[in-house]
Amino acid sequence: MTTRREQTSQESRELILVAAAELFAEKGYRQTTFADVADRSGISRGSIPWHFGSKEGLLLAVLERSLHLIRLGLTEQPEDVEAGFDRLAEGARALVALPTTRLFVTLLVEALEPGSPIHGRYLEIHDTLREHCRRWLERLPLPPGLPAEALAVTIVGACIGIHQQWLLAPDRVAPDQALAALRTLVTRAVRPVGD
Amino acid sequence: MTTRREQTSQESRELILVAAAELFAEKGYRQTTFADVADRSGISRGSIPWHFGSKEGLLLAVLERSLHLIRLGLTEQPEDVEAGFDRLAEGARALVALPTTRLFVTLLVEALEPGSPIHGRYLEIHDTLREHCRRWLERLPLPPGLPAEALAVTIVGACIGIHQQWLLAPDRVAPDQALAALRTLVTRAVRPVGD
Secondary structure, three states, X not given: OOOHHHHHHHHHHHHHHHHHHHHHHHHOOOOOOHHHHHHXXXXXXXXXXXXXXXXXXXXXXXXXXXHHHHHHHOOOOOOOHHXXXXXXXXXXXXXXXXXXXXXXHHXXXXXXXXXXXXXXXXXXXXXXXXXXXXXHHHOOOOOOOOOHHHHHHHHHHHHHHHHHHHHHOOOOOOHHHHHHHHHHHHHHHHOOOOO | OOOHHHHHHHHHHHHHHHHHHHHXXXXXXXXXXXHHHHXXXXXXXXXXXXXXXXXXXXXXXXXXXXXXXXXXXXXXXXXXXXXXXXXXXXXXXXXXXXHHHHHHHHHHHHHHOOOOXXXXXXXXXXXXXXXXXXXXXXXXXXXXXXXXXXXXXXXXXXXHHHHHHHHHOOOOXXXXXXXXXXXXXXXXXXXXXXX
16 A cells, blocks of 8 residues: 555656656757756656656656556557557557657657667667567568568658658648558558459 | 869868768767867868858758758659659668768757757758659559558658668668568559459
8 A cells, every 4th residue: 555655756756757758858858957847847846856866867767657658558459450550540649649749759869879878768669669560460461572570660660750740840741641541551461452 | 164262162161061961960960069060071160150150050051952962862753653662762771871861860859949940941851752752652543542642741751760760779670671661562552462
């Protein structure tokens, strides 16, 4: 059983993580200060290092939480290609709607720096998405020339790239239509139909 | 006719642009100084502002040059879906091999900042790629449910996302195989074949 104090501490931690994810997405990791996080979360500035040690610790915890949320969303394996695509479209729409999704773009540059502390965690997020997609594809009747592993990179890549084009030009790019086109491409490849 | 002095000035400009593109890609825009660019290019530090005004002017010129190179590579419209994919695969392989391609990832975060001076130029690069892809797709017998505009976002997105996954994990992601899978997906959608 959790005590009242533990519960409050857990709640503070969550409020700090939500505020930090928003700020890292909006301002970038380097430009965000503990004071900004305290302002946004309503939690005193002094308790942030108590929870997370350093700003790097806070960043790792933000990524850990994102990875946890992604894994929760991926626990069930869809039964067939249509159900899988319903799940993909649903997940991709949720991704586009979340204010913190920009975080993944903001942090990509940090993750690419040599010796970056978040490189490993960021890589885990990509691995998790690819692995989930590959396991789903392996259960489908893929034609020769379309190995599940390569196709998983293509599908995850398309979701990443569609999202980024939309972030940059929300009035010129319709992510729902691009995801529908991706769905049509894969369903036609798996179950070919005549013209 | 260009004079010797003009030619030398043009050469210096080019050397500065190549060095700046490499450094922005490696260290990020903010971390790069005129002194770094002078060191890398072998051109005196003082002549950089003479050519480009400010660091922002240098960044815009780097992007202008990238856009010019991309446009040069896209001038010819491929004749059919196979030739189009040969061109795409060739372009995508060149993209992966170039040391400065990371620049587009590094600058994406800058481009997403509200009021960013490079937002417009970055958007033009995406627009150019999508427009080229759309014009090519419009000449193909696309089936119903696959509009050229949406499919262009998907294809450009897949190239962006495959490249980024490879940048992050070059030992786990095979970009050639993912591009081959993309090619198979599109050719099967355009000219369906039985299993």
